[in-house]
Amino acid sequence: MALTNDTIQNKLVEKFGDQVSNFSTASGILSFESAKELNLKILQYLYEEPILGFTFLTDLCGVNYPDNKGAELVVVYHLHNFSENIRLRYSVSTSIDETNVFTASKIFESANWMERETYDFFGINFIGHPNLKRILNVDEMDYFPLRKEYPLEDQTRIDKDDEMFGRG
């Protein structure tokens, strides 16, 4: 029996009840959310349940919604079932004041660097990560540049005339 989005949704609801929510489909890919405390349980279930078999973490990234009070930061997991060639998008959100999220690097080794990147740009504190430090930006950087509270331009520079660069 081919795996369908409906089957995945039913299995998840059957197992986790109303703890998983906001199911939607975009471009044929099922998306859903849950509380951030559940992320490891859900990833583990998706990995180990034989008919689901989401054993590959395609991508892990962060998003910042500054107007979403209490859930400003989102961690998105893109999963892939190779044998059925089905993708899945799963996200958890967290407050910008308390950014602790459990690390997925014990389930997926590939999450190691991707979580470092997410930490680097969004400052999400992955609890249990073996080596949570900056990976792409300079070590001296003291902020998380992809959070929307920071303008794109380098604010420390003095050599360019602000007016000429649309910052006047």
Added chain:
Amino acid sequence: MRPVRFNLNPKEAEISEAISMGKAPDGVPGDGFFATQLSSVVGLARKNSLWPLPFATSCCGIEFMATMASHYDLSRFGSERVGFSPRQCDLLMVMGTIAKKMAPVLRQVYLQMAEPRWVIAVGACASSGGIFDTYSVLQGIDQVIPVDVYVPGCPPRPEAIIDGFMKIQELVGQESIRRRNSEKYKDLLNSYGIQ
């Protein structure tokens, strides 16, 4: 039939026109001798045998490759030998965007070069950060190392790179051999934290 040669009355090449002689420095010529300043002779030698070290990180590097190739032929200026070892080179040519994470590497390469050394920043990114007005890009390499000549352009054409190179040659030819020991030069290096 259309002639293969467009110029029907070609001028025969004269060897004296194909060779251009370098201008001799100011001095006193005489029978079998020529007296001039040591600086001028050293400058003449240095400027016509610069060894460039290309530090190419992006599209300006591609223009540099064209500059080095047969059509533009940078070796006409005595820079036949492009070195990839900082110890042997005189001229650091920085071509392309330098990310902040690359800055210590660039600085390290500069520090490894022996005096006298010159630096040319080719292109908008190396000179000022260019279009990358962002948190991750160094806003001009002169924030980490002193620069002698800036070449504008995005990317600059090979002619512009050659023009910048000739400006460097001018600087090199006129430089006093005592300049690198002067207080002013030491202050310049100190302002970059280089001893």
